[in-house]
Amino acid sequence: MLRTRFTELLGIDHPVVQGGMQWVGRAPLAAAVSNAGGLGILTALTQPTPEDLRTEIRKTRELTSKPIGVNLTILPTINPVPYDEYVKVAVEEGITVIETAGANPEPYMPLFKEHGVKVVHKCTAVRHALKAEKVGVDAVSIDGFECAGHPGEDDIPGLVLIPAAADKLSIPFIASGGFGDGRGLAAALALGADGINMGSRFMATEEAPIHDNVKQAIVDGTELETILNFRPLRNTVRVRKNGVSTESVEILNKGGKFEDVQHLVAGARGRKVFEDGDIEAGQWTVGMVQGIIDDVPSAADLVNRIVADAEEIITGRLAGLVNQPVNA
Numbered sequence: 001m002l003r004t005r006f007t008e009l010l011g012i013d014h015p016v017v018q019g020g021m022q023w024v025g026r027a028p029l030a031a032a033v034s035n036a037g038g039l040g041i042l043t044a045l046t047q048p049t050p051e052d053l054r055t056e057i058r059k060t061r062e063l064t065s066k067p068i069g070v071n072l073t074i075l076p077t078i079n080p081v082p083y084d085e086y087v088k089v090a091v092e093e094g095i096t097v098i099e100t101a102g103a104n105p106e107p108y109m110p111l112f113k114e115h116g117v118k119v120v121h122k123c124t125a126v127r128h129a130l131k132a133e134k135v136g137v138d139a140v141s142i143d144g145f146e147c148a149g150h151p152g153e154d155d156i157p158g159l160v161l162i163p164a165a166a167d168k169l170s171i172p173f174i175a176s177g178g179f180g181d182g183r184g185l186a187a188a189l190a191l192g193a194d195g196i197n198m199g200s201r202f203m204a205t206e207e208a209p210i211h212d213n214v215k216q217a218i219v220d221g222t223e224l225e226t227i228l229n230f231r232p233l234r235n236t237v238r239v240r241k242n243g244v245s246t247e248s249v250e251i252l253n254k255g256g257k258f259e260d261v262q263h264l265v266a267g268a269r270g271r272k273v274f275e276d277g278d279i280e281a282g283q284w285t286v287g288m289v290q291g292i293i294d295d296v297p298s299a300a301d302l303v304n305r306i307v308a309d310a311e312e313i314i315t316g317r318l319a320g321l322v323n324q325p326v327n328a
């Protein structure tokens with residue numbers, strides 16, 4: 001067992017979180033991760049309406065009695081999103097952990113506190129983590145430059161970002177971006193984090209509700225096959241390198257506007273990739289960690305393996321390096 005401030009805070013067995021993932025963070029995956037002793041998270045905005053989120057929460061509860069979280073991502077969108085309604089439903093349904101991302105969660109903090117909700121705020125910079133700590137979140141999840149999705153604009157990889165966060169934060173925090181195995185978990189703990197958050201690695205699990213072709217593409221993909229889109233718009237996303245994302249990057253690099261690439265990067269096309277398995281059909285998110293993903297296990301096998309390997313690294317290999325005569 002690896003006990004950390006984060007596992008204590010949330011009452012979970014393992015310091016392993018499945019972060020919010022648009023189109024992927026649904027009941028089967030979240031329940032499987034929570035059943036495995038980690039924290040599974042439903043992605044609120046994957047559900048078309050707040051009432052659909054309510055249904056999905058209830059569906060997840062039928063699959064697990066362990067704590068589950070809900071991700072609320074507040075980002076600029078083309079169509080207005082009723083964030084308040086999604087939050088209301090999550091609270092009404094008794095959700096006790098909310099992962100906020102994309103914007104300062106301050107406006108929602110009084111409601112969360114009133115209902116005893118633990119808030120894990122995901123961000124990509126130490127200054128944003130400190131701000132979140134100041135507004136009263138319970139924990140932070142900090143995403144390094146390696147991550148899938150939005151790495152921010154500072155481009156600080158985990159090897160520097162995690163200890164930098166450890167030096168400044170008082171509240172528990174988990175490291176995110178580029179984690180996929182026990183080596184990563186052991187490293188995150190060594191760097192001062194209280195656990196890890198993973199997205200891409202959980203896409204390549206049996207329970208991830210996406211087409212097998214996408215899982216296989218992740219297994220086949222290397223660390224070189226991601227690309228940063230929307231950089232000139234200062235809304236960077238790390239996505240799988242394919243024809244669509246490459247074309248979009250080229251248009252924006254030549255001075256194109258969002259409207260010029262909208263038809264390429266539309267969320268509906270990305271969703272089709274996950275549903276139909278045509279990995280060239282749209283832009284879809286995955287991180288550099290795909291380079292070290294080699295299989296499609298069940299979420300439970302994955303979580304158990306990661307924790308067992310981290311324990312073995314800490315108590316075996318690393319402990320064995322201490323005070324051993326070199327020629328023994």
Ligand SMILES: Cc1cc2nc3c(=O)[nH]c(=O)nc-3n(C[C@H](O)[C@H](O)[C@H](O)COP(=O)(O)O)c2cc1C
Pocket residue numbers: 018019020021022023024043071073100101102122143146147148149150176177178179197198199200201203284285286287288289
């Ligand atoms: C397919 C996919 C969709 C994602 N969608 C969201 C999202 O809607 N909201 C969010 O906060 N993070 C989202 N993320 C980011 C993850 O929660 C997590 O921070 C990230 O994947 C960590 O990097 P990793 O993929 O290297 O593990 C997404 C990641 C993936 C792979």
